Amino acid sequence: MNILSFTTTTSTMSAAVSVNGRTVGEYTTFLKQTHSQRLMPAIDxxxxxxGVKAGDLDAIAAAKGPGSYTGVRISVTTAKTLAWSLQIPVYGISSLHLLAEQAKLFSGWIVPFIDARRDHVYTGIYYAENGICRRMEADGVLDVPAWIEKLQTLEGPVLLIGEEADKHKERIMADCPDVQFASAEQSVPRASSLAAIAEQHEDLAVHAHELVPEYAQLAEAEKKWLEAGGGSRP
Structure with missing residues (x-):
């Protein structure tokens, strides 16, 4: 299967082309230019x-969030547009599942996380054994104290993986000294991991119009709208 995969849900942008389970090209950047300016040129x-033509693609695999509100919208909108125009299925994959997949050789609990600002994190609970990673609890958003309490309930080896580990590491280690952290290199979201997940989970494939973003919480503008009595989403 020929898969074009990409993620723009964090400050990292990554795109990859995979052919029959093998990554033949991958492009990952950490530049501060907006992802909307760089994603399509990177794909082209x-x-x-x-040497893979757009018409040769069998599927699109894209991170659908959670993460940066704007980044999630770019990733999902681009995936929907390409899948619709090429009339191929699209795999919408959790940004947290993507991180967990990159740690699947670890044996034990894998806790991916993305900083959600204001002392909150997007996070999930996964378990890896024999190179297979399984989601054990639904992804969501927690304040950091509640997140640390959740970590304390996990029995056995625990690995945390996320790009901004240093931001929370001291607080976590104070209450969970046995928790391990993935390396900075391993914590960079890679588009090739999205393709690997798609190859393993055919059930995630949907039609372009069925793909929806996974924000995990309202964007700041929407929160202010509701607090001001705006009712439903603008």
Whole structure:
């Protein structure tokens, strides 16, 4: 299966082309330019360099959130547009599942997380054994104290993986000294991991119009709208 995969849900942007389970090209950047300016040029370049034509693609795999509100919208909108125009299925994959997949060789609990600001994190609970990673609890958003309490309930080896580990590491280690942290390199979200998940989970494939973003919480503008008595979402 020829898969074009990409993620823009965090400050990292990554895109990859995979052919029959093998990554033939991947492009990952940490630049401060907006993802909306760089994603399509990166995709065009990858397709040209790998020799895979858009018409040869069998599926799109994209991170659907949670993460940056704008980044999630870019990832999902681009995936829907490409899948619709090419008339191929799209795999919407959790940004947290993506991180957990990158730690699947660890044996034990894997807790991926993305900083959600204001002392909150997007997080999930996964378990890896024999190179297979399974989601054990639904992804969601927690304040950091509640998150640490959740970590304390996990029995056995625990690995945390996230790009902003240093922001929370001291507080976590104070209450959970046995928790391990993935390396900075391993914690960078890679688009090739999305393709790997798609290859393993055919049930995640949907039609373009069925793909919806996973924000995990309202955006700041929406919160203010509701607090001001705006009623339903604007």
């Amino acid at each position: 370049s990858l397709l040209k360099e790998t």
